[in-house]
Amino acid sequence: MQVARASRKGTKAILIGHKGHPEVEGTMGQYSNEDGGIFLIEKVEDIGTFANARQ
8 A cells, every 4th residue: 555655646665575475476576666766675785775766
């Protein structure tokens, strides 16, 4: 629900989970707005991906 709301508003969303997991894939599929973005964090090192995208 929060991901769909972020998609409608065009805001960025962070999802913590494992790529390929059915629930993660389904949740990420709810984000369809090209103006924002959804970022999957699987490990601490992935936080840099989100931090760089914020700039």
